[in-house]
Amino acid sequence: MIKKLFWLFIAVCIAIFIWLIFLYSQIRFDIDKIIHYKPQLTTTFIDRNRKPIANIFDKENRVYVPYKEIPPRVIEALIAIEDTKFFEHNGINTEAISRAIIKDIISMKFVEGASTITQQLVKTMVLTRDKKLMRKIKEVLLSLRLETILTKEQILERYLNQVYFGHGYYGIKTASLGYFHKELEQLNLKEIAMLVGLPRAPSFYSPTRNFKFSLSRGNNVLQRMYKLGWINKKQYKDALSYIPVVYNDTLTKNKAPYAIDTALTLLKKDLPDIKYGGYKIQLTIDLQAQQIAREALLYGYNKIKQRDKYQDTNRSKTKTLNGALISLENKTGKILALVGGVDYKKSSYNRVTQSKRQPGSAIKPFIYQVALNLGYSTASNLVDISRTYKYKSNNHKEKVWQPKNYEKDFKGLISFRNALVHSRNLATINLVTDIGIDVLTKQLKYYGFKDIPYDLSITLGSFGISLIDLSEEYTIFSNNGVRNKPYIVTRIFNHLNNIIHFEPETKYITSPAQSFLITSILRDVVKRGTGRNAKMKGIEIAGKTGTTNKNIDALFCGYSPSIQTLIRYGNDDNTPMNITETGGRTAAPVFRYFYRKWLVLHPEIKRKFDIPQDIFTSMINGEKEYFTPTSNIPETNTNKAFEKIKTDTTF
Numbered sequence: 001m002i003k004k005l006f007w008l009f010i011a012v013c014i015a016i017f018i019w020l021i022f023l024y025s026q027i028r029f030d031i032d033k034i035i036h037y038k039p040q041l042t043t044t045f046i047d048r049n050r051k052p053i054a055n056i057f058d059k060e061n062r063v064y065v066p067y068k069e070i071p072p073r074v075i076e077a078l079i080a081i082e083d084t085k086f087f088e089h090n091g092i093n094t095e096a097i098s099r100a101i102i103k104d105i106i107s108m109k110f111v112e113g114a115s116t117i118t119q120q121l122v123k124t125m126v127l128t129r130d131k132k133l134m135r136k137i138k139e140v141l142l143s144l145r146l147e148t149i150l151t152k153e154q155i156l157e158r159y160l161n162q163v164y165f166g167h168g169y170y171g172i173k174t175a176s177l178g179y180f181h182k183e184l185e186q187l188n189l190k191e192i193a194m195l196v197g198l199p200r201a202p203s204f205y206s207p208t209r210n211f212k213f214s215l216s217r218g219n220n221v222l223q224r225m226y227k228l229g230w231i232n233k234k235q236y237k238d239a240l241s242y243i244p245v246v247y248n249d250t251l252t253k254n255k256a257p258y259a260i261d262t263a264l265t266l267l268k269k270d271l272p273d274i275k276y277g278g279y280k281i282q283l284t285i286d287l288q289a290q291q292i293a294r295e296a297l298l299y300g301y302n303k304i305k306q307r308d309k310y311q312d313t314n315r316s317k318t319k320t321l322n323g324a325l326i327s328l329e330n331k332t333g334k335i336l337a338l339v340g341g342v343d344y345k346k347s348s349y350n351r352v353t354q355s356k357r358q359p360g361s362a363i364k365p366f367i368y369q370v371a372l373n374l375g376y377s378t379a380s381n382l383v384d385i386s387r388t389y390k391y392k393s394n395n396h397k398e399k400v401w402q403p404k405n406y407e408k409d410f411k412g413l414i415s416f417r418n419a420l421v422h423s424r425n426l427a428t429i430n431l432v433t434d435i436g437i438d439v440l441t442k443q444l445k446y447y448g449f450k451d452i453p454y455d456l457s458i459t460l461g462s463f464g465i466s467l468i469d470l471s472e473e474y475t476i477f478s479n480n481g482v483r484n485k486p487y488i489v490t491r492i493f494n495h496l497n498n499i500i501h502f503e504p505e506t507k508y509i510t511s512p513a514q515s516f517l518i519t520s521i522l523r524d525v526v527k528r529g530t531g532r533n534a535k536m537k538g539i540e541i542a543g544k545t546g547t548t549n550k551n552i553d554a555l556f557c558g559y560s561p562s563i564q565t566l567i568r569y570g571n572d573d574n575t576p577m578n579i580t581e582t583g584g585r586t587a588a589p590v591f592r593y594f595y596r597k598w599l600v601l602h603p604e605i606k607r608k609f610d611i612p613q614d615i616f617t618s619m620i621n622g623e624k625e626y627f628t629p630t631s632n633i634p635e636t637n638t639n640k641a642f643e644k645i646k647t648d649t650t651f
Contacts, residue, residue: 031142034125035149037158039064041278041495042174045260047287048334048490054254056264058276061251064495065173067157071185071192074172075156078196080224083117087152091118091143118143120199121159163199166206168251172196179207179246189231189239194218207246215243256290258340258350259283263488265353271492280493284334292597293325293337297567300590301342304569308578320572324351326471326486327565327594332504333475333484336563338468349572356464357570360583361423361530362546362557363461365477365518368420370443371431372517373510377631379620380416384427389456403429403460406547406582417625420521421529423545429459447509448473448483461546470557471566477522477542478559480612481515483507512612513628519609520626526558533588534558536595539607543591545583550576556587561606563598565591 041064042057055061079086085093093116115123122142146155165175172195176184180191187195197217198205207214219240226236254260263283267274301323308318327337340350349355372378389401405425419427432440437454444452452463465473468486475484485505492500509515522542525531530545534556543558553570554577567587571577577586599605617624618633627633 031122031126031146031149034121034146034158037162039162039170040276043274043277043279043281045263045281045283047256047283047285047290049286050282051287052253053256053283053285053287054260055252056260056275057251060170060276061168061174061178062161062170062278063174063177064161064171064278065157065184067153069184070157070160070172071187073189074160074184074187074192074196076230077189077192077221077225078117078156078160080228080230081196081221082120082199084228086117086156089116091145091147092116092140115139116143117159118147118155121155121162122146124163125158164202165195165198166202167208167248178249178251180244181247188242188244189222189235190218190242191244193221193225193239194244197221207244208248211246214246255287256283256285256338257344257348258352259285259290259335259338259488261340261348261350262338262353266489267492278495281489282491282493284328284336284488284490285338286336288601289327289337289598290339292594292601293327293339296590296594296597297323297325297339298342299593300567300569300586303589304577304581304586307580317576317578318571320575321569321577322347322351322572323567323569323590324355324467325565325567325590325594326352326467327563328471328475328484328486330475330478330559330562330564331484333472333479333486333506334490334504335486335488338488347572351568352467354466356466357553357568357574358463358548359461359465359470360546360548360553360555361425361461362470362544362555362583363458364420364423364428365522365544366444366447366449366473367428367432367435367440367459368416368521369447369476369510369515369518370440371416371435372631373443373514374435374439375630375632376416376431377625377627377634378415378417378517378521379625379627380634381413382416382419382424382427383430384412384414384419384424385430386426387430401456403456415621417521417524420544421524423525423530425460429456432456432459447476448507461548467566467568471564474557474559474564474566476509477515477518478564480512480610481508481510483509511614511628513614514630516609516612516615517626517628517631522558523609530582530584531556531558531588533584534591536592536599539595539599539605540609541591541595542609543588545588547582547584551579551581552576554581554583554586556583556591558588558591560595561609563595563605565594567591 039062040058040060042055042061044055044063045053047053119139122139126142161171164170165172167178169175169178173184175195175198176182176187180187194207194214194217197220204210205214205217222236222239225231263281264274271277271279301321304321305318308316322341324341325337325339326335328335338352340352341347386402403425406423414424414427437456440458441452441454452458472483472486483506487502489502491502519542522544523540526535526541526543531543534541534543539560541558541560543556546555546557552574553568555566555568557566559565567590569586614628615626617626
């Protein structure tokens with residue numbers, strides 16, 4: 001009988017062994033996911049000063065940390081509370097398993113798992129958390145195999161980067177940065193203890209959810225380390241009494257959402273894994289400038305809303321009011337600040353990059369630049385008279401167009417400079433007539449403008465253009481005749497620390513001397529013209545206002561010797577604002593608000609425009625004018641355009 005039982009036992013053991021071999025053959029490839037570890041990693045965005053802007057991820061917010069960068073104290077604390085014999089066992093702790101089996105038998109259910117760190121890693125990555133015998137057997141088999149392939153250090157590295165630490169944080173570095181705003185090497189003993197205690201029940205022990213329980217769990221870790229003799233009594237007591245500061249941040253920590261959206265749109269084609277590839281992306285954005293820009297845009301928005309209350313008590317004209325602002329470096333095109341709306345939470349629509357609206361009179365400096373390059377000077381006389389234009393519409397009906405100045409008057413003759421300073425529509429239309437639509441549109445296309453109308457309505461900016469594209473065009477003036485394409489990404493680091501650099505994209509448009517002539521006029525726009533509300537003491541500002549038909553849009557496009565900023569307001573549904581909302585009243589004060597704040601932070605910035613070579617001056621009618629060999633001093637009291645266009649024209 002004993003012999004039969006013996007052979008039966010042997011047969012059962014052989015059967016179990018064969019079954020285990022068969023079971024392992026079915027699951028052996030499951031650990032490839034652990035061996036060839038490629039977790040989803042968070043892409044981090046930083047500003048030009050390396051300050052964090054945002055974290056972008058797909059499903060798991062994880063910042064990876066190599067084993068060599070994990071402080072020894074973290075390893076000690078983890079092993080103390082989770083697996084004291086980690087460096088001694090081969091993947092399973094037989095003593096702990098025996099104790100757990102006895103407790104489970106007594107309780108007639110699974111009450112203790114006795115999992116090693118290796119088993120926990122296997123369970124987390126390739127198995128379920130169900131307390132079933134079959135799952136436990138698979139866990140043991142895979143853990144034993146894993147320890148023959150990976151080193152202990154590799155297992156710890158994977159574990160500390162993979163497991164969940166609560167509050168949406170995967171991996172211990174992510175949790176350290178999130179909960180404490182510290183790198184791992186900056187953590188003290190109490191903070192380390194709290195972190196390594198989280199994986200047992202991350203949602204429950206999360207310090208942002210149950211701070212007291214998180215402290216208690218951390219104290220248990222400290223007690224275990226003290227009991228093992230891994231910390232002394234003083235360290236133990238000091239750590240017990242320490243109460244850390246815990247931050248309850250949003251996962252993305254996005255401080256510049258419109259800027260981040262812009263960068264993501266630009267990069268997602270070349271980096272399809274941008275949300276989980278673990279990149280570090282440095283933007284051209286300056287977080288201080290971004291904050292000031294957001295404040296400035298809201299300041300202008302509130303002012304418009306306040307004025308609207310007193311305009312018409314029966315009906316608001318600002319129900320869908322919003323705005324946008326973009327600021328960049330003149331010489332490089334690097335974007336300092338980009339705010340695509342007043343409140344991102346209410347509307348993520350980016351009015352800097354996505355919205356194409358009319359520039360209004362903000363187009364005029366480019367028209368005048370064309371004229372200067374054709375030989376006009378800043379002292380030339382232009383004809384500021386009313387004219388009637390007849391044309392046929394699409395249905396062949398004859399129509400009449402009678403453009404007017406904003407002031408509803410006309411000057412007869414007006415100097416080239418004053419026509420732009422005071423944004424005279426009639427003088428500009430007559431100038432365009434003299435230049436010729438064909439010549440003007442060809443030159444504007446060379447400057448970079450697209451989809452412009454082939455008629456005199458171009459004079460009033462009757463075409464759509466995004467604020468970022470208009471900003472690119474204005475660099476022709478702010479960057480001395482060289483157009484700079486605005487860009488927002490400066491460097492990309494991948495997880496191997498390889499770097500991609502981004503450089504300015506430029507195009508020569510006109511000479512520094514020719515572009516300075518426009519700058520000298522736009523400087524007067526701010527000193528004494530339609531842009532007076534942008535004027536500041538102690539720094540030269542050049543700029544142009546823009547107000548579209550029926551006050552649908554109000555713009556100010558301005559620049560200092562180093563920084564260019566464009567602002568636009570309008571209703572999202574393209575309904576008119578109040579008639580008093582012009583570029584000079586609505587947008588120019590926002591420009592001044594931004595620059596006042598920026599000058600406080602950067603008093604060292606350049607204050608005056610450089611005068612290029614090939615510029616000479618002469619006194620005309622008691623005022624100093626600037627000239628170049630191309631745009632030379634005009635003949636006294638002559639204007640070739642006056643006789644040509646003083647009569648009505650039909651087109």
